[in-house]
Amino acid sequence: MIASNKLVSRDEALEKVRAWQASGKKVVFSNGCFDILHAGHVEYLTAAKKLGDVLLIGLNSDASVSRLKGTNRPVCCETDRAAVLSALQVVDAVTLFDEDTPEELIGTLLPDILVKGSDWAIERIAGARAVLEHGGAVLTIPLLEGR
Helix, strand or coil: CCCHHHECCHHHHHHHHHHHHHCCCCEEEEEECCCCCCHHHHHHHHHHHCCCCEEEEEEECHHHHHHHHCCCCCCCCHHHHHHHHHHCCCCCEEEEECCCCCHHHHHHHCCCEEEEECCCCHHHCCCHHHHHHCCCEEEEECCCCCC
């Protein structure tokens, strides 16, 4: 399996975040379905990683993707999507979440920077309030045109 050590449980993700932050590293968090990974995703994740020291991805589970995008989704199962993300050098860890949004996960992890694509208004980004209240930043990254 490709880079399977990057796929971690929620508890392991929390341990990693705490350890990274304790060592002075800035933790960047983003999330999504990443069902059909394309150049826009890669450019976005590369830009996200540049905002800090480590990049943690919250990945929607198969059940979550189906609820959000319909019964014919996901195209790729969660283990395949996690393996593809884990193979990217800019991704330091991936954790699955089964909820429709990662709000609870973000509220637990409290990353230093929460990032989404520029198609999201900051006030609509799940977990933004918790990150901001904890002294973190919520940022958006421009999308690759046409992606």
